[in-house]
Amino acid sequence: MVVGATGQIGRAAVGVLARDGWEVTAVSRAGARDEGWPDDVRAVRADREDDAALAAAVGDGCDVLVDMVAYGPEHARQLTSLGDRVGSAVVVSSVSVYEDDKGRGFDTQQEPGGFPEYPVPITEDQRTVRPADTSYSTRKAGLERELLAAGGRLPTTLLRAGAIHGPHCRTPRELYFVKRNLDRRPRRVLAHGGTSRFHPASVHNIAELIRLAAARPGTRVLNAVDPDAPTVAEIARAIDAVMGVESESVLVEGPPPAPTVGDTPWSVPLPVVCDMSAAERELGYRPVVRYAETLPDTVAWIEGRLAGRDWREAYPKMFASYGDLFDYAAEDAFLDTVDA
Template identity: 70%
Template sequence: MVIGAGGQIGRPAVAALARDGWAVTAASRGGGRDEDWPEEVRAERLDREDDAALGALIGDGCDLVVDIVAYGARHARQLTALADRIGSAVVVSTVSVYEDGKGRGFDTMSEPDGSPQYPVPVREDQPTVAPGDATYSTGKAALESELLSAGDRLPTTLLRAGAIHGPHSPLPRELYFVKRNLDGRRRRVLAFRGESRFHPSAARNIAELIRLAASRPGSRVLNACDPQAPTVSEIGAAVDEAMGVETETVLVDGPAPSPSVGSSPWSVKLPVVFDMGAAERELGYRPVVSYADSLPETVDWLTRRLSGQDWKEAFPALARVYPDLFDYAAEDAWFAT
């Protein structure tokens, strides 16, 4: 059973498992189907917060539960309470659980001197934030802690994903370049000389890791990222190539001149890059798609979603996190100086 099957990761995960011979129940709040799923996939409605509904859907038991939307200690205990009816689990976590050993991590990035100084690349034995419920990162750390402590009863592979990309994303960072190109903006600004690296994770690559972990149950934590971590300048160039446009990039030394000028969703002061060696060794992981090769379908999906509606209506989650992505007036005023 795949919980969260209707989302960005769930759709390719269901397809990958079905192709691998699993009899898949695709559970989501809406209970819908994806056009790429085989007919034999069983789609069901599920409210992730309803303990009884989850237990009823698992029924007498299933070999594998893939939980893409689990968050916090409560969801972990929800799964471990059903451990006698679940063979193994694969649960999606996040790289934002990592800290640099001095208390700095994703939650401190906006603070003075709060940018984490991670090793390059970050391995799975890097320290993590304390479990809790104060932030997204601490909640995911709590999820991991509970599941790992119950590994003898419910073998669980935890996949720490990076900046997830691909169609059906609620937080499509690629929109930063795609919308500018669609709007005819042929000049853009990037902070930190465009050299920021924030490791992306293709939804299709995460689905491949899920498929591999499904046939190799165990209690483990693995990074779940793409083979390379391109710079933000390289990402912009790849989007341009996918869209067939030419642009000029103005590079700024140091941080963005203002929150609405030069600050992309990947703009970090220090590199955030993750080691994929453990997944290769333990699961035989090989990425199924590179960042550049994945872009055409992402660009096409974003273009269709933007058609006829404001970007904040099309992507409200992105607008909440990055409200100043497209302040063209501020950019033009900065260029004028």
């Protein structure tokens, strides 16, 4: 059973599991289907916030429950309450639970000197933030703690995903460069010298981890990222190549020169790069795609969503999360100072 089946990871995971021989029940609030799924996938309508509805969807039980949208300790308790009817679980978490050795994490990054200095690469042994109800990161940490403590009742593989990318994403970071190319912007400003690295995670690689974990139940935490962690400048060039354009990257050493200039969704002053050795060792995992290989589908999806629409209408959650990513007037004013 896949909960959150019509989200960007869920769509890929349902297809992979069904093609691997599982009888898959795809649970979503709308009970919809993806056109790429095999015909024998069973679609069920249920809101996971409704305990009774989720329990009814589980019915007499399932061998594996895959949860894309679990968030916070209450969802962990919801899952463990079904432990007598569920063989094991695979639950998506986030690399945002990590903190550095000085207690800095994603929640402190906007503070002066607050960006975490993680080891490169980050292993699953890195310390994590304390569970609380204060943020996305602390609630994901609470989810993890509850599920790991209940491993005897419900063996659970937790997958700490990086910067997720692929079609159907509501906050695609690639939009930053795709829209600039569509708007025929010849130059883009990149802070931190264009060297920022925020480890991406393809929905296809995450789906492969889910497939392997479903067949090997256990209580464990694993990173879930791509085999490569390109710099933001490399990502920009790769998107250019897919779209058949040539653009110039204007590199700025240090932080963005203005609030809406050079601050891409990947822009970080220090690298966030994760290690995948544990997944290779415990699951026999091997990545199925590399970042650049996935870009044609991602770019095509973004272009289709943007066609004839304001980007804020096409991607309202992106606007809510990142603000104005396309303040061309501010960019041009900065570029005028560069050219002076």
